[in-house]
Amino acid sequence: MTTAMAADPQPGPGGSVIPRIENAAAMRIFGTSAWPAVKEIFENILGGAPLVTTSGREDLMNPDLRPLIDRYYRGTGMDAHDRIKLFKLVWDAIGTEFGGRHELYERNYAGNSEQIRVDAVNFARRTGVLDRCVDLVDQCLADYDLDGWINPSWR
Numbered sequence: 435m436t437t438a439m440a441a442d443p444q445p446g447p448g449g450s451v452i453p454r455i456e457n458a459a460a461m462r463i464f465g466t467s468a469w470p471a472v473k474e475i476f477e478n479i480l481g482g483a484p485l486v487t488t489s490g491r492e493d494l495m496n497p498d499l500r501p502l503i504d505r506y507y508r509g510t511g512m513d514a515h516d517r518i519k520l521f522k523l524v525w526d527a528i529g530t531e532f533g534g535r536h537e538l539y540e541r542n543y544a545g546n547s548e549q550i551r552v553d554a555v556n557f558a559r560r561t562g563v564l565d566r567c568v569d570l571v572d573q574c575l576a577d578y579d580l581d582g583w584i585n586p587s588w589r
């Protein structure tokens with residue numbers, strides 16, 4: 435969708451080009467469900483692991499604790515240091531104050547969840563896309579009746 439917005443723009447003022455409104459509206463709507471879906475995958479697959487890490491670098495630097503950390507926090511094919519570092523990154527993206535703010539942002543940045551859907555319908559109505567969608571449904575319905583295919587292409 436990002437590529438479509440950049441590579442397939444519509445004319446803007448003064449000879450400029452701007453992202454095609456249908457693509458931008460679809461992207462806005464998709465964003466509200468894409469990130470929560472990604473977040474859910476992390477939460478379901480990793481369970482509590484991103485939370486069950488050392489509290490900070492001081493623990494890893496502590497010579498008394500480090501042997502225990504290396505032993506109990508190691509992963510499969512990954513030592514404790516790299517595994518903890520990775521889980522800290524995951525937690526930052528999904529669970530911290532920053533992660534929580536980011537999810538709220540993805541859901542609401544362009545307006546409340548109903549408004550961005552109403553906007554998309556209004557854009558589609560204005561540009562004729564909604565009429566084309568209705569025409570497509572009518573065309574599909576006109577292809578068959580109770581006796582089967584009317585459109586000879588499908589016989």
Ligand SMILES: Cc1cc2nc3c(=O)[nH]c(=O)nc-3n(C[C@H](O)[C@H](O)[C@H](O)COP(=O)(O)OP(=O)(O)OC[C@H]3O[C@@H](n4cnc5c(N)ncnc54)[C@H](O)[C@@H]3O)c2cc1C
Pocket residue numbers: 535536538539540542543544545546547548549
């Ligand atoms: C992290 C984050 C970053 C943001 N960044 C930006 C930014 O950079 N630029 C920017 O312009 N905005 C930004 N926003 C603001 C965003 O545009 C608003 O949060 C969004 O428009 C929703 O408005 P609201 O939070 O006031 O909720 P409301 O509009 O109060 O919506 C809350 C609920 O009430 C419902 N509701 C609202 N009005 C009515 C009504 N009249 N009748 C019945 N129900 C109604 C809504 O549908 C929704 O379910 C950001 C928001 C967040 C959370």
